[in-house]
Amino acid sequence: MRDNKGFTLIEVLITVSILLGVVITVIPLLQLLILEGETLTDRRYMNQELFDELQPFLWSPGRPLPQSQHTTFQANGMKAVYHFTQERELIKGCVEWTNVKEKRETICLYGVPRKK
Template sequence: MRNNNGFTLIEVLVTVSILLGVVITVIPLFQLLRLEGETLKDSRYMNQELFDELQSFLWSPGRPLPQSHHTTFPGTEMKAVYHFTLERDLIKGCVEWTNVKEKRETICLYGVPKKK
């Protein structure tokens, strides 16, 4: 029995505890990366939507400012609030929404309106 080359119970328990520690550390990191990816995707989407909304103010002079409106995007539960104001000679457009981490985000873009 002295030359038994198998694993002892202590060695197995140490190995399992190390693997468990690695798994417990890695799973929350993957969850955080997924949430950050969704947040970034939503931010890019809202930036593009704000750009599209701002174009109508830039190319149609005479629209009344300041102006605000709410939008709900189809296929998602995302709701956004757009604000458009005139600052100096620029039109400022901002969009606010709640991201997947339940935090309010705001993006603002500026544009030069078309001359009359």
């Protein structure tokens, strides 16, 4: 019997095919995770921007809401639009933008104005 100290061609082909299968599976998952991370970062940022924009209307009871129903601004390289409305005793603020997946997203916050 011979003393074999190397890999056969079949062993190498099986190893390469297993590694290729793992790589083909992992790369799309990583891309998806990166996109989801960017989407969540944008949501947090927009939520904070809306919160900051809504505060002056809540803390200054006589302050009127913007005359224009839509206020456009640039945030993190994205075009976003604010909407502010009065709903009974609450002030509703919404922000709309297109996320990195090219889908429209909307976040709305409600606030109770401070009493005079």
